[in-house]
Amino acid sequence: MVRRKYIAFLTLTLLSLLLTSVVLGPALIEAPPETKSIEEILSPKLPPGNESNETGPPVEVPVSPHFVLLVTGAAHTHYLRLNVYTDYVDGRWTTRNATRVPSNIIAPPEIKVPHHSERDKVTVGSFLPLSGNLFTSLYTTRVDGAGAEAVPEYNLFRTGLNVTTYSFSAVSYTFDWPYLVNLTAGNQTEYLSAPNDTQLVALARGITMGATSDYGRALSIARYLANNYRHVENATPPANTDRLKWFLFESKAGSSYDFASAFVVLARLNGLPARLVEGVYIDAIPQTQVVTERNRHFWAEVYFKNAGWLVFDPLHPDQNVYVPFELEITPPKMTLNPGSPGTVTVKFERVAGGTNSSVVVEVPTLGRIALINESGIYNLTVGPFEEPGHYPVIARASTGAGTPMSVLRLTAVTVPGAITVIPDQASVGLLKENQVVLGLSIQGATQDVRLETTSPLVETWFWWGTPGSETGIYVRLTSPLRYPPGWHVLNMTVTSGAERYPLYIPVFVMEPTSLGVKVPETLTAGDSLTVNGTVRGTVTGEAPSLGNVAVFLNDEKRYILIGYGNVSNGRFSMPVKIPEYLKPGTRQVAVYYVAPPGYPYLATGTTLVVKVKGLARFSLPGLILARPGNVTIVGTLLDGADEPIANASVAYYLDERYLGNATTRTDGRFSLRLEIPGIEQHTLTLEYPGSANHSPATISVRVATVELNVPEKVTGELGKPVRISGRVIGIENATLNAYVFPGKTYTFNVVNGSFDFTIEPFQTVGERSLEFRHGASVLKRITVAVVSPVKIELLTSEAKGEETARLKFRVVDSVDDPVGGIYLNVSVDGFSMRVMTNDSGIATLDVPVPEKKTNATVTVAFDGSPYYLPANGRFHVIISKKRKILWLYIGVIVIIGALVARYRLVKRKPEERRRERILKIIFNNGIPLFQEGETMEISIECDGEPELYVDGKPFGKGRDFKLSLPLGDHTIEARCGDLVETTTARILPSYNDAVVEYYERCFLPWAKGVGVDVDELTPREIAETLTDMMYPWEPIDTLTWIFEKAKYSGRRISRDEFILFYRSVLEVIGGGCGV
Template sequence: MMREIFSAVIIGVLGLLLLSSSSPITLVPTISNELPKKESHSIDLRENLYRLSVFNDATVMVVFEDKGRVTYLRQNVYYTYKNGKWIGEKFEGIKVFGKIPVFEPKAPHETIIDRVRVELKSPLLSGNLYTTLYTSWISIPALYSGDLELLRPKRYPVESYDFEATLYEFPDDVLRKAKVPKVGLEVPEVSEKVLKLAKNITKGIESPYEKALAIERYLEENYFYDEKAPPAPPGIDPVEWFLFYSKRGVCLDFNTAFVILARLNGLPARLVTGFKIKAEPGMQEVKLRQAHAWAEVYFEGIGWITFDATGSRRPEEEKEKVQQKSGVREVKVSLGNSTVIELPFKVNLTTNPEIPINITVEDGKTIVNITGEKVGWFNVTLGKLNLSILVGYNTTTKITKWPKEITAGSNFTVEGIVTTTEGILVPAGSVRIELRKEKDSPGKIVGRGEVRHGRFVVKCSATGVAGKYHIVAVYEGWGPYFESTSDPTIVIRDKAKIYVKEFNYTRVGSVKIQGFLGTEGGASLGGEYLEVFLDGKLVGVAKTDSSGRFSFFVGVGNPGIHKVTLVYEGSKGIEGDKKTIVFRAISASITIPSFVYAGDELEIRGKILGASDGTVSISGDFGDYYSKLSENGSFKLRIPVPQDAKGYRKVIIYYGDLKLIEREVYVKQKLLVDVSNALMVVNRSNELTVRITFINGSPLIGSKVMLVAFNETLSNITNKKGIVTFRITPESTGKYTAKLIVITNDGFEVIPIKLRVFRYPLYVYVGLFLLLLSLLLLSAKVIRVKLSFNREPPVYMTNETVEVKTNLPVSLYVNGKLHGRGKEFKLRLNPGNHKVYARFFFFSIEREVKVLDDYNNVIVCIFEECLDGEPSKTAREILGLNDLSLIFEKARYSLKKVSLGEVLRFFRGIRGRCLNEGASEK
């Protein structure tokens, strides 16, 4: 699948790079004897599609680094190498979202955290995310493999995500002393030459880490980076071909060799693929040509360490020098034809050739014309240059059987023949089948096969492609039989799929609609047109770029619910698609104060047009708060500000998932002022002391404070306790408002304070007060107010006059209302209970007067008021058998009415025996 992914990227499918592999999670990286189950994707070193990617300048993603410490973006890890291929493993992981529990080394180290954002140019439709070794946080829900440190998203497609990379740096001495686990990884079968080379590179080295460095240096210094390096021929392992024959290759060749040589030395190494980026802060575009492969080696207590053995590119002039120094140059000549080569120097033919050669010299250059008369290898010496000439057959490849139309993702078979131009069947060789949009451009490899007696049958898979293609059979040559191609057409049917970045809310105005046009089979559709409708009205046409991405702006003028519909009509072999998104457009008016005092409340209010329900969420440095909208779309929220807060604090307001506004509010520490000696004496020097603290209790130190009072301005500096003093001489008495102007780092504040100026010192007023208080206390013991009535107890009949006398001139109140002032009073009261209150300055007395409407009730009330101290006794037991007890019994138990005379006799008889005679005094 790896070769399919890279081929597809070259024709525009940039989202399907390097499908992932993984194994169960653990917090500690381990090396297991039992590797994970294999998945179908693999990397074939003979194809080595990294050679093709280096020529492709298409942008794969945009990366934003915070600190610029990330170099490698991993996507796949490989353990198993067999028959020239790296075979992938089945992905198994746990669900994560946010924080990831990564491995932490036991050895001494320094930890660095870098924040990275990845924006993909084509949505990731399958496979793993591009992350780092030891990714500790991810912004989207994902599956995580701890053994391989790989992440796969839970939902596709993925357009962007953020992650945090945890990077460990170790001292050199720690690395050089590190050991490797006893259990290693499988070592593939290699020739004796490879095994001997592996041991010679590390001869005399004991440290595992230094062994890895030695292998890395050897490959970097003895091999050259060359994307045009020839692939390994059949019958020889690609690692052996790279190490001993071609000695040229790309990153995959170098680091495959590193892993094999490391394992032969007992080092647990694995291959990693992904992208190599610039380790620098800020934004960078990542091109397809940055696709890369490298290696990782595991050390006990340290974890996996990255090694990259990729060598440098050999300059073109150096290549020419090497060719001349080695004295070998290969030339192919077809039978019956001539080939001309030009050398930039003069040479003479120094051997008797077995092949016709004509040499001419023009302007210091040597023109060599070689004619192919018979098939075979021929060696010709031109001075110090040796020519290795192959005379062979030109071939013709023809596809004889193939399906004219297929469904995307299905398998199909291509049959054909390969002959010489004379019609002779070629005996052997290999053929690959490519799907190409342009027949002369590289395409997607969909199958490989062998040519036997001039015929080939290749099983192919149409995954990740759709539409009309040239189906190209490429005969790769064999011995004296040269390459050739055949290119009929094929239609791959699929159904289009429109992926749109959906949203629930947006602002009124220009709204960006963006997405990706692909197919259900996984292809991207570049250069296609989609019609855009807003609320059923056609507003324009969007065109996809080469990777299938599109963006379009629609003008939304009114708040409310709106619909945008995208319609793709389809093309040759591709069924169209239609996608509608519904969203609410709003217009917001929000008021946020520019500053607030610590300890107060930050009041935020606003109104959202186009919304009558829902919730406004507020986040930032003050915490998270929510406010429901009223029916007219307004909201109001008060947020408490901590007393220790200070400086700028961020406030972000959302409606749903739409960010409405982001502001910074400046938090000032409120000043608390405590004024001492605010009571002053006129025409004397008074010291005013002011202590100024912040609301959190800390003093205001070293700040200038100015006092504006009595038409003059004074200034001073607060000490370490926040205290400042001023000397003031007021010229007149009275109450005054002064101003304190306090200058702080936040500006200045004006604080009013109250001052009171007296004529005499305070101790004079205190003395007078104490004297007056003493007189009052003395008088309270001497003076007593007495209140008496013309009848005791004061119980009266209706219409009787109540006569009141006092010993002092008083203010007399009846039932709380002022009746008059004097010493004698006459009252006419209605039936009921009445409060009579007399007051003389601070002294007072209160009595209760009863007014009744029946003489019998008067007698009973007087008895109960005066004589009923023992309610269990009868009147005769209390009074004896006499006129008083008889009058009471008549009033209490008889139906007859007592007379006024009887009432008066009863009053006179019990006057001296009344229990309740007297008054309540205050």
């Protein structure tokens, strides 16, 4: 029993310590740096990858941890990603921090380019616990594992726990080659930083010279690196050497890190957003495979608009082009003794769904040795070969559904004998009407050699050398005219005396092709048309039954895909769309025929020169509403790239009646005026006849003059929504806008001629101007009066005094804001007085104090004002004499209280409440623009003692200043402690100059923007046109009058007139253009 008590006591103690360490440990205990946790000591794990906050210091080549993984289900996945590197700094790659999202899901990208997609469900098991970043593919959509969270910016997943198994779902995308060629680089500026090194820049530009697309540039870089550099596992540059430049310009040999790092830098120097990725390269098979650090690999990813991130790896084939499968057979050649079998490995990977693909493995003398119907890696036994000879092991993969495709790979098997013949080509590609010479090297021949064959592919042969020494045969191959194209096995036997040596050589007979295509000599941007053509063999004239045709149109810097379709029995007919944004000019149309893999017809292309006319179109609403009278119509003539077409003549017709022509300005805009006196509806037709560079354009719109039946003044209550309803005479259904100055717009619908909408509550009383607009036309202007009821409160419950006592009242509006500046009529038991509230809504009244304590009746009345409704109140208040104060006792109490307070402040000084410090420069004269000779008055608001600087020189200390400055712009700077505030003041010779400059700089461009032909009108005509368009006439009239006085009268403009002019301009144009 005692032992049980001890056990229970110890258990409770340990649990308490555990809870304390979990809850209070971080606050109570600070471990030394680099201290390992218990988990790290007991269960070593992979070091964390470069997720959001664990990038660590940059290293030249990231260190690879040791790991052993079992990966299952990667049927279409070659690349498992672990880390992403974004910044190249001083020869080393680092990663910017990224946000972790507590989710195990990342939505797949929206791929807007036609594509093929495959989905994998991959399971990963590890012999050591994994923590940090997890091995996943590029577009992993879900991870099922303990503690999984996402890093969406890098398409990574991680976990903060130790896991030994997890699974993920992923999608991969591939594209037909024409769509890849059509891709453009995406807008990812953060992935464009690269060393500013002239040698690197020259190399990058030289590699991509001649590339006609962004994808082509990326592919050129990958192919350049693959063709000009060697891959070695361990490449170590000399000390203090830039590894990237050493790889590119000196050693020309490196690891996958060097290839991928060089690709990213060269791509960025070509304007392609790219990043470096670290992970493993695995077999794309569904079966379980072992993955270790030997699979470690680096590659690059480039971002393309509408296609997302695409993989580029100079050490492996292009992963982005759609193929129905991948096929590989190893070794490429081997030697077997007579009667001995051998082993070949067939890799059948990335088999696309729905293709019903399979592989047939055969040997000419043995027949079929295997049929493979599923993706995987297969070790096959071949042989034994009883007789000496040259035997190919042929693996042929083909699709059983969809577009027929086939791929052939082989292993050349040499079985030596008394004589042995080695061909210089394991297989031969033979074009019709062309010749190929196949060399046969003969070993062991002691007598004359001969070649025996019945194949019509052998045109002739001749022997070289002498018996007993080096000797051989050259075989000239050619294809007869009607010999069937495709794969054939050429059977030949070399003899030397009684010795015979058979050879079996696969020969692929192909035929070149030519294109016949018709395209109009002149194309118009935006047009749709059909391109027809034929594909024929150039030798036999036979028509290929399979293949695709792509049509491209060059746009100065690149080729644009405008059509893509199939070939059927040598013919094609496909719709093409000319891009609307093309500029006028001479272009090239490139047409390409491409046969499917394994089809015995060669790709071909042709180029045609065409003239492209730019698209012209009108930008104008389909319905235009206006008030009766002078109706101003404003429109724009644009090209397909939304750029203006200037100096073009536009004819306009009203109900098919020609009225005149308007000319577009440099911004493509034009305006015309119609006289429509009543409420009417008409059809306005605009016609642009076109030009040598642009197509004709026409548009018909409906013009309706309407009248709004709505009260001139609508009253709403403060703090409550304002409902406005009315009718539109002249149109049944439309969409209008209600614009409430100074900047709130409401959109509402007119249904059956009526409308009803609600305005958000106003927070202050007063009148607001509301305009009903349709496009640029103002249909009517009304006033919204915002009023408020008021509430009167008596704040004094008991008033005391010796001769008079003070009563305090407060007046608030409906949102409890104080109401100042109003008069209250107050009556207290026959004593009446009129008082006014201050800015705080407070009013006070001193009343006589009676001899005896009295419960007085107080009546308060407010007669109302333009924006506040009448109100009254009746209250009761006690009025009495104030008792005499015993000042001696009060003094003693105050002294004691002060001592206690001081003691407490010394004992525990409270933390001062922080308040925001302010520093403001205030121009007491208003706008910071002055006439020469005027005095500028400045006040500074600051918590301390401010100091004023003018043009960088100290002017003085204080809060109020008067300055008289010379002509020009001056920098006014106030300093208060560590706060600095800066502004600019301008001094002009006269306000006349300021008025003219502001009118021409701000008002005229705005007027032109709303459709007024300011270049052809006088200031007064501009004002009349704007008034016709229902813009506010009061400020327009004011600013026009002051402008005319400033420019034409010779009289000087006063400061008050300039401020009035400035405010009028702001009221019309709505701000955005300061002095």
